[in-house]
Amino acid sequence: MGKLLVKNCLLRDGSKKDILIEDGIFKHISDTIIDVDAKIVDVEGNLVTPPFCDVHLHLDAALSVGKPRYNMDGTLIEGIKIWGERKKGLSKEIVKKNAIDVIEWEVANGSMFLRTHVDATDITGVVVDALLEVKDEVKDIADLQVVAFPQDCIYTSPDGERLVEEAIRKGCDVVGGLPYMEFCPIDGYNDLKFVFDMAEKYGCLVDVHCDENTDDQSRYIEYMARETIVRGLEGRVTASHATAMHNYNNDFAGKLIGNIKRAEMNIVTNPFANSCLQNRTDGYPRRRGHTRVDELVAAGVNVCIGSDDIMDPWYPMGKGSPLAGANLLANYAQLSGYSQVPQLFDMITVNSAKTMCIEDYGIKEGNTANMVVLDANSEFDAIRLIAEALFVIRKGQIISRTVPAVREITIGEERHKIDFKLKEDNL
Numbered sequence: 259m260g261k262l263l264v265k266n267c268l269l270r271d272g273s274k275k276d277i278l279i280e281d282g283i284f285k286h287i288s289d290t291i292i293d294v295d296a297k298i299v300d301v302e303g304n305l306v307t308p309p310f311c312d313v314h315l316h317l318d319a320a321l322s323v324g325k326p327r328y329n330m331d332g333t334l335i336e337g338i339k340i341w342g343e344r345k346k347g348l349s350k351e352i353v354k355k356n357a358i359d360v361i362e363w364e365v366a367n368g369s370m371f372l373r374t375h376v377d378a379t380d381i382t383g384v385v386v387d388a389l390l391e392v393k394d395e396v397k398d399i400a401d402l403q404v405v406a407f408p409q410d411c412i413y414t415s416p417d418g419e420r421l422v423e424e425a426i427r428k429g430c431d432v433v434g435g436l437p438y439m440e441f442c443p444i445d446g447y448n449d450l451k452f453v454f455d456m457a458e459k460y461g462c463l464v465d466v467h468c469d470e471n472t473d474d475q476s477r478y479i480e481y482m483a484r485e486t487i488v489r490g491l492e493g494r495v496t497a498s499h500a501t502a503m504h505n506y507n508n509d510f511a512g513k514l515i516g517n518i519k520r521a522e523m524n525i526v527t528n529p530f531a532n533s534c535l536q537n538r539t540d541g542y543p544r545r546r547g548h549t550r551v552d553e554l555v556a557a558g559v560n561v562c563i564g565s566d567d568i569m570d571p572w573y574p575m576g577k578g579s580p581l582a583g584a585n586l587l588a589n590y591a592q593l594s595g596y597s598q599v600p601q602l603f604d605m606i607t608v609n610s611a612k613t614m615c616i617e618d619y620g621i622k623e624g625n626t627a628n629m630v631v632l633d634a635n636s637e638f639d640a641i642r643l644i645a646e647a648l649f650v651i652r653k654g655q656i657i658s659r660t661v662p663a664v665r666e667i668t669i670g671e672e673r674h675k676i677d678f679k680l681k682e683d684n685l
């Protein structure tokens with residue numbers, strides 16, 4: 259496999275190191291390394307980090323915006339209706355093509371570990387089959403976890419239990435749920451009970467679309483914490499979205515966050531879609547409809563950022579960039595305090611890796627040599643600039659490289675380059 263020597267790496271702790279990779283493993287990390295046999299890449303003091311993990315995607319619907327029609331009122335419910343129309347007669351080839359395109363976008367943006375929810379209640383089974391095939395086909399560039407997600411609910415649709423279990427048997431890594439969209443609370447709690455039963459029966463992880471609404475009485479996440487503790491599944495359970503938490507009263511939210519921490523649950527916030535979907539019908543003043551990221555982080559809960567929807571019926575934009583998600587969340591969740599910016603970086607790297615239970619993650623000797631070189635000289639600037647991923651290295655191989663845009667400004671006879679970075683003479 260050969261050796262790769264990456265020179266002049268700026269690590270997140272501020273140290274400058276050379277990194278020697280041999281046979282796909284971080285062999286040696288030191289101030290200065292000389293190895294005449296190695297291929298050398300000089301990254302000139304740019305920031306080097308572990309790859310991003312985009313822990314919440316819907317790759318079965320990605321790039322389907324406008325097909326068969328656009329979401330004119332922009333609501334979540336309208337998006338679900340359009341997806342219901344879209345999935346009738348959908349071909350496996352189209353689903354695979356769109357999913358692989360977005361995975362390649364993600365890799366070019368520095369991601370290497372992805373989790374996608376897939377509609378397991380599609381009675382044809384096409385989308386589950388498509389994404390399980392994609393998982394295998396992209397394994398040289400990304401690790402993909404597939405969630406058996408009951409888009410039409412487990413009890414509100416005619417055959418939900420069987421379809422979700424079948425998707426797990428086919429090879430899905432994670433079981434998902436949708437309790438708040440079931441007919442009524444009894445079905446919602448049974449939805450969660452079934453999800454946890456599946457997790458125990460098949461040993462899979464749990465990732466539930468939980469309380470993705472603005473209803474202060476939508477409190478299924480409380481039951482998720484309870485089931486996690488009772489069944490001893492600490493560290494293996496994730497609540498995605500949890501936007502209703504924004505509207506809970508503070509007494510209840512305080513008790514709840516304590517129990518989420520006790521259950522070692524992971525929370526995935528999805529700032530792109532949820533900034534558009536939640537509390538959309540409030541009128542004014544309009545609440546943000548976003549989970550309590552700052553309070554959860556302060557309590558020590560593992561919080562991550564996901565892209566969720568990329569050009570689909572729920573959200574028409576996106577380009578598979580975790581850094582863009584962190585940039586948006588800095589604004590939307592008011593995480594612009596200087597000490598909060600590194601927390602944002604954690605949410606797209608180490609925190610998400612923990613949620614996905616990835617072993618062997620991080621730049622240290624003996625680990626698999628997965629890393630990203632960003633066109634930035636700090637994590638603050640990586641988020642501010644939504645920096646390009648200059649090199650993406652997987653198992654010691656360069657799988658993606660980006661040449662940044664060259665911008666030149668002319669003033670009179672003089673011409674010079676612009677790169678948006680803070681310089682040492684910006685006093």
Ligand code: FE2
Binds near residue numbers: 314467498566
């Ligand atoms: Fe989602």
